[in-house]
Structure formats: C-alpha cells, structure tokens
Amino acid sequence: xxxxxxxxxxxxxxxxxxxxxxxxxxxxxxxxxxxxxxxxxxxxxxxxxxxxxxxxxxxxxxxxxxxxxxxxxxxxxxxxxxxxxxxxxxxxxxxxxxxxxxxxxxxxxxxxxxxxxxxxxxxxxxxxxxxxxxxxxxxxxxxxxxxxxxxxxxxxxxxxxxxxxxxxxxxxxxxxxxxxxxxxxxxxxxxxxxxxxxxxxxxxxxxxxxxxxxxxxxxxxxxxxxxxxxxxxxxxxxxxxxxxxxxxxxxxxxxxxxxxxxxxxxxxxxxxxxxxxxxxxxxxxxxxxxxxxxxxxxxxxxxxxxxxxxxxxxxxxxxxxxxxxxxxxxxxxxxxxxxxxxxxxxxxxxxxxxxxxxxxxxxxxxxxxxxxxxxxxxxxxxxxxxxxxxxxxxxxxxxxxxxxxxxxxxxxxxxxxxxxxxxxxxxxxxxxxxxxxxxxxxxxxxxxxxx
Numbered sequence: 038x039x040x041x042x043x044x045x046x047x048x049x050x051x052x053x054x055x056x057x058x059x060x061x062x063x064x065x066x067x068x069x070x071x072x073x074x075x076x077x078x079x080x081x082x083x084x085x086x087x088x089x090x091x092x093x094x095x096x097x098x099x100x101x102x103x104x105x106x107x108x109x110x111x112x113x114x115x116x117x118x119x120x121x122x123x124x125x126x127x128x129x130x131x132x133x134x135x136x137x138x139x140x141x142x143x144x145x146x147x148x149x150x151x152x153x154x155x156x157x158x159x160x161x162x163x164x165x166x167x168x169x170x171x172x173x174x175x176x177x178x179x180x181x182x183x184x185x186x187x188x189x190x191x192x193x194x195x196x197x198x199x200x201x202x203x204x205x206x207x208x209x210x211x212x213x214x215x216x217x218x219x220x221x222x223x224x225x226x227x228x229x230x231x232x233x234x235x236x237x238x239x240x241x242x243x244x245x246x247x248x249x250x251x252x253x254x255x256x257x258x259x260x261x262x263x264x265x266x267x268x269x270x271x272x273x274x275x276x277x278x279x280x281x282x283x284x285x286x287x288x289x290x291x292x293x294x295x296x297x298x299x300x301x302x303x304x305x306x307x308x309x310x311x312x313x314x315x316x317x318x319x320x321x322x323x324x325x326x327x328x329x330x331x332x333x334x335x336x337x338x339x340x341x342x343x344x345x346x347x348x349x350x351x352x353x354x355x356x357x358x359x360x361x362x363x364x365x366x367x368x369x370x371x372x373x374x375x376x377x378x379x380x381x382x383x384x385x386x387x388x389x390x391x392x393x394x395x396x397x398x399x400x401x402x403x404x405x406x407x408x409x410x411x412x413x414x415x416x417x418x419x420x421x422x423x424x425x426x427x428x429x430x431x432x433x434x435x436x437x438x439x440x441x442x443x444x445x446x447x448x449x450x451x452x453x454x455x456x457x458x459x460x461x462x463x464x465x466x467x468x469x470x471x472x473x474x475x476x477x478x479x480x481x482x483x484x485x486x487x488x
Contacts, residue, residue, distance in 0.1 A: 072359050073470070074431050078397055081369050085379055087258045087407035088328060094254055095244050100300055101257035102407045107233040109250045112223035117172040119148075121218045122198065124163040124185060124207055125176035131213045139192055139208035147201050148173060163207055165198060172219055179218040185209050226250065236409055258407035261328040263301040265293045266319060268334040268344055269385060272308030287456060288333040288390045292383075295394050296331070299402040311335070313343045320347070324373045328405060331398055334385030336366040344382060348372065354380060360470050362430040363389040367397070387456045392433050392465065395486065415467075418445040418483045424475040426468040435462035438483055445483050463487045 072080075090104035119125065126142060134140040142163040146156030150169040158164050158175035165188075166172070166179060186208040187195025194210060226232055232250055233243060239255060247255055272286040273279055286308040296303035306323065309316050323330065335344025336356055345368075348354040354370030368382025379401065383393040395413065403411035418438060424447070426432040435458055438445045445466055449458020465484040468475065475481065 070358055072357050074359060074361050074396060077357060077359055077367060077369075078400065081381070081397055082400060082404055082411070084371075085401050085404050088261055088405050090256050091259050092254050092256050093259070095247055095252070098239050098255040098257045099241075099244060101239055101255070101260055103233055103235050103237045103239065104256045104258050104407070105235050106231050107247065107250070107252065107255075109226045109228055109230050109232050111228050111251065113226035113249055114220050114222055114224065117222050118150075118220050119166045119168055119170050119172060119179045119218060120220050121179055121181040122168050123166060123179050123181040123183075123218065124209070125158055125166045125173055125179050126163040126209070126213065127158060127160060127175065128177045128213055128215045128217075130161060130163075131180070131209050131211070134209050134212050136192070136194075136210050139186070139210050141206050141208055144188060144201070144205040144207055146173075163209075165201060165207075177215050178213045180209050180211075180213045181218060184211050184213070236407060238408075258405070260300055260302045261402055261405040262326055263293075263296040263303045263329045263331060263402065264306060264323045264327040265289055265296060265303055265331045266306035266309055266323070266333075267292075267385070268309045268311065268316065268332060270310040270312075272310075274307055287387055288385065291387065291391055292331055292333060292394055292398075295391065295399065296402060299399045300406050300408075301329075301402045311343050313347050316343060316347045317350070320372065324378055327378050329398075329401060330372070330378055330380045331383065331394070332368075332380070333383045333390040336368045336382045336384055344368070348380070348382065351377075353377060354382070356382070360430055361396075362427060362432045364393040364396070364433075365430075367393060369397075388435070388459050391459060395465070395484070396433075414485045416483050416485060417480050418443050420445050420447075420466065420475065420479055420481050421477055422446060423477045424466070424468055424479070424481070426473055426475075428473050429470055431470045432468040433484075434466040434468065435459055436464045436466040436483065437462065438464040438485065445481065 130142060131140045142161055144165055145162045147165045148155060148170040149167050152170065155171060155173040156164050158173050164173050164176065182198050183194055183196060185195060186192050187197055188199040188205050188207045189195055192208050232246055237243060267286050267289040271283050273283050275285050279285060289305050289307065293303045293305040306319060309319050332344060345356055351372035354368060354372065356368045358365050359367055363386065364384055366384050370380055371377030372380050381398050383390045400411040421444060435448045436445045437448055445464060447466060448462045449455045464486055467482040467484060
C-alpha cells in the first residue's frame with residue numbers, strides 16, 4: 038500500500054452529471070460480480086473526458102494539447118530576408134564572374150537584422166547584408182561572403198567581411214542565380230493556413246512555432262491534477278526507521294511518478310493510517326485541488342480496510358473484482374459535491390498497484406488531456422520460455438522486450454510484491470483469460486511501458 042506533488046489550475050470536475058449512472062448502479066446488475074479487464078476499462082473511460090479548455094501562457098501550456106486549431110495571422114517569414122551573411126545584388130551584374138575576372142560592385146550600404154531603412158541596389162551595386170536582414174529593393178539574390186573577397190580588395194575568397202569603409206568595393210567570384218540565398222516571404226507559413234491542429238501536444242518545437250506566428254497564449258486542455266495517496270497503518274516514509282510489521286511506503290512514489298509520466302500534475306500525499314476519520318479529513322482537504330484521486334490499499338476484504346467504509350459514505354464508488362492477475366480488486370467512482378471528482382482505488386501490493394495504474398489510471402489521465410490514443414502500444418512478440426496462467430484470469434507478467442529479435446522474456450516471478458523485478462521490466466506480457474499454458478516459442482501480446 039502506498040502515496041506525491043506539483044501544481045496547476047484546472048476545474049475540479051472533468052465532466053458533468055450527464056456522464057451516466059454511478060458505477061455502482063451499473064455494477065449491481067452483474068450476477069457474478071466479476072468484470073473483465075476490458076469491461077472495467079470501458080466503464081471507467083465512459084465517465085471521464087477531456088478537461089474544459091483554458092487559455093495559458095505559452096510556457097505554462099507545455100505538455101498540454103491544443104483545444105482548437107491555430108491559424109497563422111500573417112506570413113512566415115514576414116518579409117524576404119537573407120539566409121546568409123554576404124552581399125545583396127542584382128544577378129545580371131554577376132554573369133560570367135570568376136576568380137580571374139570577378140564582378141566588381143560598389144557597396145552602397147550595410148543591412149543588419151532588424152533595420153527598417155534600406156538602401157536601394159542599382160546596377161553595379163551591392164549591399165552588405167547579415168543573416169535574417171530584409172532584402173533591399175532592387176536586389177535579386179545574395180552572394181555569400183565566401184563567394185566574394187569580402188571587400189578586402191585581394192580578389193581571393195573570404196571567410197568574413199571587412200569593416201565597412203566609404204566607397205568600398207566587393208569582388209564577386211562566381212555567378213549568382215536569381216533568388217539565391219533569399220528566404221521568401223511566406224515560404225514557411227502563409228497567412229490563413231492552419232499551423233497546428235486541435236489535439237496537438239505542445240512540445241518545444243510547437244511552442245516555438247506559436248511564438249513565431251505571434252501567439253502569446255494557447256487554448257489547451259490543461260494537465261489534470263492528480264492526487265495520489267496510499268493507505269495503511271503499516272506504512273512509514275522512506276528514510277524513517279522501519280519497526281516490526283512495518284514497510285516503507287513505495288506506492289505513493291511509484292504512482293505519482295507514473296501520473297507525471299502520463300502527463301498529469303501530481304500531488305503526493307504520504308501514507309494515511311487505517312483510521313476512518315483521518316482518511317476522511319485527508320480526502321476533504323484534497324478534493325479542492327483534484328481532477329482525479331488515486332488511492333492504493335484497502336480495496337480487498339481485510340478486516341481493517343477502512344477505505345471502503347469511508348468511500349461508502351460518499352456513495353457512487355463501486356468496489357469490483359476483475360478477471361485479472363495481479364490486481365483483482367479495484368475501486369472506481371466519484372466523490373465530493375456536484376458531479377464529484379473521479380476516484381480510482383487500487384490494490385496495495387506494489388506490483389498490483391502499478392499494473393492497475395498502467396491499465397486503468399493512465400488511460401483516464403490521457404483521456405482528460407484530450408489525447409487521441411489513450412492506450413500504451415501493444416506488439417506481438419515470441420516468448421522463448423513456457424508460461425502458465427490461472428484459468429479465468431488475464432495475467433500480466435513483467436517482461437523485457439527485445440525489438441531487434443522480436444523476443445520477450447518474463448522478469449522475476451508472478452508475485453505482486455516483487456518490486457525488484459518490476460524495476461527491471463519494460464513491458465507487460467499478457468496471457469488471455471482462456472489460456473492456462475503457453476509452450477515455449479508462443480507469440481504473445483506485449484504492452485510496452487517505455488516511451
């Protein structure tokens with residue numbers, strides 16, 4: 038059993054009362070009370086959706102997804118500009134130019150990036166120009182400084198331009214084609230075109246593009262605020278002495294990191310003891326900043342599990358048994374006023390908690406973000422060792438996947454406490470409910486956890 042921290046500003050509820058009947062109502066009609074993995078996931082996802090869109094400053098929007106298309110209000114570049122340091126000139130003046138007989142042009146001005154007053158380039162003239170500076174009227178191309186003598190008067194190729202002097206001449210050592218080394222207005226983006234589509238995740242390149250087209254803000258689906266807490270009187274914090282019967286709280290760190298990895302803003306709450314009043318107080322304190330609450334521990338049939346007792350007071354929280362191993366007991370519902378805040382109660386065993394997060398909580402976070410595909414990628418791979426699985430349970434074994442060979446092998450055993458093996462795994466090997474044995478060399482579905 039186990040519980041984490043960051044910040045954000047999003048509404049507390051992610052969907053309205055039209056999301057459907059409470060999970061407990063839907064669950065009550067099931068005669069055996071057992072859900073498949075797919076049924077449970079579909080039921081959970083049916084009650085959540087993208088968070089309401091908000092407008093954020095660009096850097097605050099990093100990692101979020103656009104809630105609307107973005108159109109360019111102007112051209113990019115906004116004007117013809119030089120792609121090189123060199124000389125803006127007329128192409129006719131360089132016809133037949135060579136090192137033996139260079140074209141000698143009079144330099145009529147200097148143009149740096151950001152200037153607005155431009156000299157006019159006429160026949161037999163050139164303007165010294167820097168990268169990114171606007172192309173002056175009359176110029177048809179830019180000769181890179183390496184194609185000239187840089188104004189040194191030597192007639193030899195230069196790697197830099199000399200300091201400007203009055204009446205300076207530059208020798209061009211080769212012909213220059215029209216349009217050479219000029220970035221044309223609108224060559225990247227033209228006004229009115231869609232530069233980013235709704236649903237695009239805003240990373241560094243996308244934020245840079247928004248800034249380039251003049252956007253200071255973005256309308257996005259915000260990152261959901263996820264409160265992670267672990268329950269159990271046996272829990273102590275890392276670094277604290279561990280007494281008889283106690284264990285170090287690891288779930289809260291694992292699940293908080295997993296929530297952040299999924300794109301959420303995650304708050305870690307330390308271990309909450311098996312005390313109904315204490316758990317109730319913590320929940321009430323966290324409801325105001327949560328779009329999703331994730332708990333671990335207290336969802337099985339233990340005599341001291343107070344999680345069910347407290348959640349029952351809110352109503353609308355359903356505790357289920359799934360046809361899976363590990364992670365059979367699961368809890369899901371909403372708590373709090375109005376539509377309530379989605380709550381997902383996971384098992385306390387570390388491996389069970391993590392696998393439950395990957396299968397159920399991560400898709401919920403991705404749905405809140407507005408992601409088009411909320412699921413981890415699944416591939417087929419060959420397993421060189423034989424596998425066994427309990428009848429009627431979909432088993433998720435920890436494994437290592439080798440892309441080059443298309444092979445996957447189990448890591449560690451099937452125990453739900455084996456965190457050492459979990460840390461070495463990069464995938465989950467899936468054995469279907471109706472399969473109890475797979476011979477060595479069988480193909481299996483593999484859920485990839487990296488990336």
